[in-house]
Amino acid sequence: MPALHHDVRLQISGVALQRGFRRLVADFDLTCAPGDIIALQGPNGSGKTTLLRAIAGFHTLAAGRITLSRLQGPGIEEPGEVLSFLGHQDPIKAGEKLIDQLRFWADLCGASRGHVAETLAQVGLSKQAELQGGDLSAGQRKRAALARLLLEDRAIWLLDEPASPLDQEGRALLGSLLDQHAKQGGIILAAVHDPLPLVSARILTLGTVKSGVAA
Amino acid sequence: MSLLRACLAILGREVRLGWGAGGGALLSASFFAGSVMVAPFALGPAPDTLGKIGPGYLWLALTLASLVSLERLFQADLEDGTLDQMLLSPLPHSLQVLSKILGQWLATAVPLLAVSPIAALLVRVEPEVILPLCGQLAVGSLGLFLIGAIGAALGASVRRGGLLVALVVLPLYAPSVIFGASAAAALASGGHFFSQPFLFLCALVLAALAFAPVAAAAAVRLHVD
Numbered sequence: 001m002p003a004l005h006h007d008v009r010l011q012i013s014g015v016a017l018q019r020g021f022r023r024l025v026a027d028f029d030l031t032c033a034p035g036d037i038i039a040l041q042g043p044n045g046s047g048k049t050t051l052l053r054a055i056a057g058f059h060t061l062a063a064g065r066i067t068l069s070r071l072q073g074p075g076i077e078e079p080g081e082v083l084s085f086l087g088h089q090d091p092i093k094a095g096e097k098l099i100d101q102l103r104f105w106a107d108l109c110g111a112s113r114g115h116v117a118e119t120l121a122q123v124g125l126s127k128q129a130e131l132q133g134g135d136l137s138a139g140q141r142k143r144a145a146l147a148r149l150l151l152e153d154r155a156i157w158l159l160d161e162p163a164s165p166l167d168q169e170g171r172a173l174l175g176s177l178l179d180q181h182a183k184q185g186g187i188i189l190a191a192v193h194d195p196l197p198l199v200s201a202r203i204l205t206l207g208t209v210k211s212g213v214a215a
Numbered sequence: 216m217s218l219l220r221a222c223l224a225i226l227g228r229e230v231r232l233g234w235g236a237g238g239g240a241l242l243s244a245s246f247f248a249g250s251v252m253v254a255p256f257a258l259g260p261a262p263d264t265l266g267k268i269g270p271g272y273l274w275l276a277l278t279l280a281s282l283v284s285l286e287r288l289f290q291a292d293l294e295d296g297t298l299d300q301m302l303l304s305p306l307p308h309s310l311q312v313l314s315k316i317l318g319q320w321l322a323t324a325v326p327l328l329a330v331s332p333i334a335a336l337l338v339r340v341e342p343e344v345i346l347p348l349c350g351q352l353a354v355g356s357l358g359l360f361l362i363g364a365i366g367a368a369l370g371a372s373v374r375r376g377g378l379l380v381a382l383v384v385l386p387l388y389a390p391s392v393i394f395g396a397s398a399a400a401a402l403a404s405g406g407h408f409f410s411q412p413f414l415f416l417c418a419l420v421l422a423a424l425a426f427a428p429v430a431a432a433a434a435v436r437l438h439v440d
Contacts, residue, residue: 058439095232104225107221107223109305
């Protein structure tokens with residue numbers, strides 16, 4: 001079996017998350033190995049987004065720890081080295097051409113600029129490359145965000161409602177990208193309401209904690 | 216090398232966005248030009264009064280004009296999630312903030328400085344003093360942008376936060392304005408370019424160059440949660 005492209009493990013142990021005084025998640029444990037696809041489900045306000053943001057390092061944990069480790073090779077100092085985050089906002093600027101925006105992200109994460117056109121073709125946005133960000137539809141913006149994910153080429157993908165604005169074809173594309181990423185040894189954590197297209201995912205349900213004022 | 220590439224990408228993007236549709240890079244310059252243009256109407260066109268106030272008035276106009284562009288410095292990035300992505304990038308956050316401020320300065324302050332010689336003429340600054348005075352304004356504007364970024368970062372998540380930003384920033388501006396205006400007064404009364412107040416101003420700008428990006432980066436980080 002050929003060596004996998006990614007070999008990062010994610011371990012979450014005893015994590016508690018809080019927003020203000022409201023406890024969203026308590027004693028949460030999860031271990032992800034290369035190739036895992038996990039669908040986080042739960043009602044609105046159950047802490048799906050907060051959990052993803054906590055893994056990305058944006059949200060401070062109320063308790064517990066999140067460990068990222070490589071099976072071989074150097075240690076991981078910053079979460080940004082191994083993970084990409086796709087939030088429900090799309091970081092697309094209205095007043096800049098799509099291709100320039102992707103070139104910017106390529107520069108920022110150290111990817112080759114040569115891959116930008118190819119990646120745009122992969123998500124079906126070749127014709128829109130010269131459009132201003134403000135002229136893109138919600139689905140096209142999401143596709144552009146997926147293109148950024150591909151450019152960054154990180155092991156762990158944290159996706160917040162990735163399928164919501166996409167059309168049928170876009171969902172199929174998302175499914176095939178997820179499948180490909182998992183086959184390369186990537187880990188995917190997605191907060192979803194509908195099942196993820198094309199791939200079979202482990203389902204985790206949040207919102208079982210009794211929400212209320214934390215001790 | 217990739218560090219430099221990432222810094223230049225942020226700087227270049229800031230300039231591109233500033234000059235692109237809806238970027239508002241010319242807002243500060245037009246505010247500056249406008250406020251100088253009404254000075255002779257408000258203060259009277261008499262050369263002896265206006266000439267005396269002129270250099271200090273330019274500093275006043277520069278200070279207020281630099282506030283105009285501050286509100287959106289980090290807010291837009293916070294709202295559309297760009298800031299999240301920047302935090303994940305391997306580039307140290309304070310360097311990102313520094314590149315961003317320098318980009319904003321290039322996009323916003325350069326047009327302002329380009330109109331400043333004409334503005335100086337309008338407030339009856341002596342012709343031979345105009346260029347050195349504008350040089351001092353250029354140095355001072357960099358300092359004001361750097362210091363202002365701290366306030367902009369603190370107020371990033373407040374809607375219509377311009378007032379808050381101004382309240383935070385104006386006291387921090389005071390030393391730069393005091394030294395800048397004294398340097399301008401020294402120039403106008405025949406002193407030379409590197410007068411003592413101007414050297415103090417340079418020291419302030421250098422200190423801001425070192426500390427403001429770190430402080431602004433820490434303040435921005437507070438809003439991402």
